[in-house]
Amino acid sequence: MFETLKTRPADGILVLMQMYKDDPRPTKIDLGVGVYKDATGLTPIMRAVKAAEHQLWEAQDSKVYTGLAGDPAFSDAMIRLVLGDAVARDSVASVATPGGTGAVRQAFELIKMARPEARVFVSDPTWPNHLSILKYLGMEAVSYRYFDEETCGVDFDGMLADIKQAKAGDVVLLHGCCHNPTGANLNLTQWQAVVDALIETGAVPMIDIAYQGFGDGLDEDAAATRLVASSVPECLIAASCSKNFGIYRERTGLLMAISQNTQARKLHQDTLAFLNRQNFSFPPDHGARLVTMILNDDALKADWMAELEEVRGSMLGLREQLARELQRLSGSDRFGFLAQHRGMFSRLGASPEKVVEMRETHGIYMVGDSRMNIAGLNAETVPILAKAIVETGV
The missing domain is CATH 3.90.1150.10 (Aspartate Aminotransferase, domain 1)
Incomplete structure (x- = not known):
């Protein structure tokens, strides 16, 4: 064969x-x-990662599976980091994934399961793996204008005109901050216009946030994601810990599905866990455990934030x-x-x-x-x- x-x-x-x-x-x-x-x-x-690993080495007494969705404490810590208090916790379903790429892949799988005919609007250019995964899954990708070759900034008028062509049930893939590969980003006024367009068309935003803390600061880089998540009926967020925690090889990410219909959270949570089971079963835990320890310990978190600011x-x-x-x-x-x-x-x-x-x-x-x-x-x-x-x- x-x-x-x-x-x-x-x-x-x-x-x-x-x-x-x-x-x-x-x-x-x-x-x-x-x-x-x-x-x-x-x-x-990073210093905080080294310190957390030492603590973990001394304290950990089992390598048993944590669960299909990963450790709930990891989800809680990451949701606080990315979303702050922008949305209610009971509106967020989430699963740990093998890196941000795993979160992106699971998000696309969820979209395909929920609405097979959905088109995914993707910035031109975007991270090449976005398009590669969509093609592999047989999903339709539609490009929207983004980078202005003359100014090396955002072609915002073109972007807005293109995403307004999306329809209810389509998905608009957005970079939460530090656009890859261009480095050109929207300001918050422009983000509000994007939110208005999403509400007008009924399209669902999917945000890939892989560089929180690398742009203008942890909260500043999350501001657009928080604005979108708090403004639309439904939203998907794929978050990565590879860059801001420097744990690339530990493959640590989180997929969030947010809905204003909090009664649907159990269905969303069960579906995300089902998708994990079909793909890789239980997600890796070592990196997630370190991130959880750092974000839940005042001293470790302060040192991590200080080093991230140096970076x-x-x-x-x-x-x-x-x-x-x-x-x-x-x-x-x-x-x-x-x-x-x-x-x-x-x-x-x-x-x-x-x-x-x-x-x-x-x-x-x-x-x-x-x-x-x-x-x-x-x-x-x-x-x-x-x-x-x-x-x-x-």
Whole structure:
């Protein structure tokens, strides 16, 4: 039977990673892979995570399953982190998942189960795995305008016009903060207009929030998600702990299904648990346990928040340094958008040909659509990148 299998296209980022490894130039810069790196090029374990792991090692006396939905304490802690007091707790059904990707996948499975004909409106561009999973599940994806190539900001008029084409029962997929791959984000006034459009059309929002705390702060980055969740009849939220807790390999995420009809919560909870059972059964617990311990311990939480703020400040400083250096070298303010973008990523607006030229001539490795990971830079490599951008004529 296996002779019928077909070779799948290689993952572009994995190919890029291998090309970077094979490049002998000492001045090469990796801006492709989507993980946070400190100034030394490492992805460190956060202090609070280390402390929680030590406590867990001493206290944990069993590795038995926690339940199909994961530990309820993890759900409670994450719902408080993401939603605050924006919605009543009894309006939220939730399940732990293997990372934010697992939450996205389970959300799409839920949509397909509830309404097989639903279309999912997706920003152009978006995280490639959104489209890959939708295609694999045989679900219809409809793109809406998002990134303005001229300004490197949001084409909000185009976005709003496109999502207004959604109908009741369709789903509009939104990035809660730190848009991946562009770094361009809506302000709260624009988010309110999106909410009004969702209410007008009857479409259901699905929010993917993978970078809370990487943009403007924990509460600031959650503000849009809280606004949407508190304003619409139904909402799905896929949350990831990979970035803001630095526990990538622990695969820790949460899917939330929110409804103003609180009497439906049991049905929603049972359905989410059923989907977990069909997919991977019991979700992983180690990362979820650490997150729960950190969020429920005042000292651990304070240390985690302080280190997360250091991470956020570091990326913001690199953005501002790069924008200043480009202004100095080019004599133009046209790269000022880099300081306005938020999160790990920015889309430079370079053509694929210019991206290849920067890689071949200067050893600058970024994804073909010119998405670059700002956290792949440090104070010494910013001038190298700026020089490459200007000399390539981006």
